[in-house]
């Protein structure tokens with residue numbers, strides 16, 4: 105469980121996060137949604153300690169992140185998997201080496217155990233035949249999937265994904281969403297996902313936090329998002345006619 | 360003010376580089392890779408430059424000795440002194456600040472820009488140890504490259520004598536052996552070790568702490584070259600004054 109209390113973050117004079125309070129539960133897929141530029145990435149990087157924040161606190165299962173020593177932070181981070189918005193693959197390593205990297209760094213497994221595990225996770229993200237490609241030879245969507253494989257290969261306790269399915273076709277996007285939800289439940293991971301993919305919101309949004317102008321404008325789940333009257337949310341989520349229709353049908357069905 | 364800040368940050372970086380070391384089985388590979396990139400990959404250019412500059416020093420000295428009272432073997436002596444004391448350790452290092460330095464800055468800078476350093480940090484890896492430490496260790500072999508440069512510089516002078524007839528090979532060799540002071544070699548290699556450390560850490564500093572995008576990586580490489588060269592030249596002055604001055 106991750107608890108965020110009154111988080112403030114500025115760059116110079118621009119106040120980006122203006123006091124966000126929320127919590128993310130274990131074994132659930134928690135979504136952060138909001139317009140481009142609303143501060144989702146900044147929020148996630150604050151959670152990870154990649155950005156220093158001026159106010160508020162973040163605690164991981166009772167441990168206040170900012171009060172940990174550098175070494176304790178690093179120990180905590182060994183339990184974190186992160187998928188960056190730009191994938192952030194190591195470009196001097198092949199795809200298989202990228203995925204194997206956390207295993208080489210943090211486990212004492214033998215070469216063949218590691219290889220088996222790498223094959224297993226690469227299969228789960230539908231990448232069977234790309235082991236020896238370099239990241240620069242992979243498509244954007246492939247890179248994203250490699251990044252996801254690398255994030256989950258060492259069974260993290262906390263999983264953060266910055267737009268894990270942007271750049272993927274709808275079918276692969278669903279496969280990835282389902283994969284994340286499955287492993288989250290199976291291994292009781294605390295998962296936080298940034299997204300503006302409405303399909304993900306509806307499918308896997310067990311908890312949804314809506315950010316707008318650096319504030320939490322709404323909080324709920326994929327069940328309650330259909331019923332909310334909050335105009336800011338409906339404006340954003342049901343901006344397309346298709347989703348307006350979907351919502352109407354859902355509400356008619358579930359009267 | 361920012362200069363002071365950066366100098367402080369540089370020393371903090373060096374301290375941090377030794378903390379929370381990366382697993383040896385992984386580090387070993389990183390060191391070998393850096394030895395290959397930074398040392399082996401530079402041998403060709405060091406050999407080429409040393410050989411020809413050694414030759415030119417010999418030619419220039421020979422042409423400038425017109426007084427018949429000055430013995431011919433002085434050509435060998437002058438070449439040896441210039442190559443061993445300054446050319447091989449100092450000027451080669453300035454050239455390496457361009458070659459090795461900009462390679463280090465741009466490769467670490469690119470990792471910063473594409474969030475690969477953040478990815479390392481998020482995994483709980485000490486990215487400074489992972490990136491900078493192996494380069495520093497690899498460059499501890501740099502004095503070997505410089506030794507080769509010294510040898511080839513002197514050989515280049517000999518070749519110039521042989522092909523250009525500036526002085527006889529025998530005179531040249533007598534010159535090489537004249538007034539040989541072993542401490543000069545120690546002085547020279549001490550300098551080289553210091554320069555090797557500078558060559559590894561200053562470009563790493565500029566790459567690691569850069570901000571911005573691809574354009575800034577290019578700018579950082581240039582700045583890094585300038586600062587590495589300036590620091591090498593200044594340290595050269597200070598070390599020479601300390602070790603050889605009376």
Ligand SMILES: Nc1ncnc2c1ncn2[C@@H]1O[C@H](COP(=O)(O)OP(=O)(O)OP(=O)(O)O)[C@@H](O)[C@H]1O
Pocket residue numbers: 115120138139140141142143144145146147189300
């Ligand atoms: N390193 C930085 N320095 C200065 N400003 C920044 C920095 N990173 C982000 N910002 C600013 O913070 C705001 C929020 O950016 P952020 O990247 O969090 O948006 P986002 O919600 O992730 O958008 P997207 O959906 O497009 O990824 C933007 O106005 C951006 O300009």
Ligand SMILES: [Mg+2]
Pocket residue numbers: 144145146189266
């Ligand atoms: Mg973003």
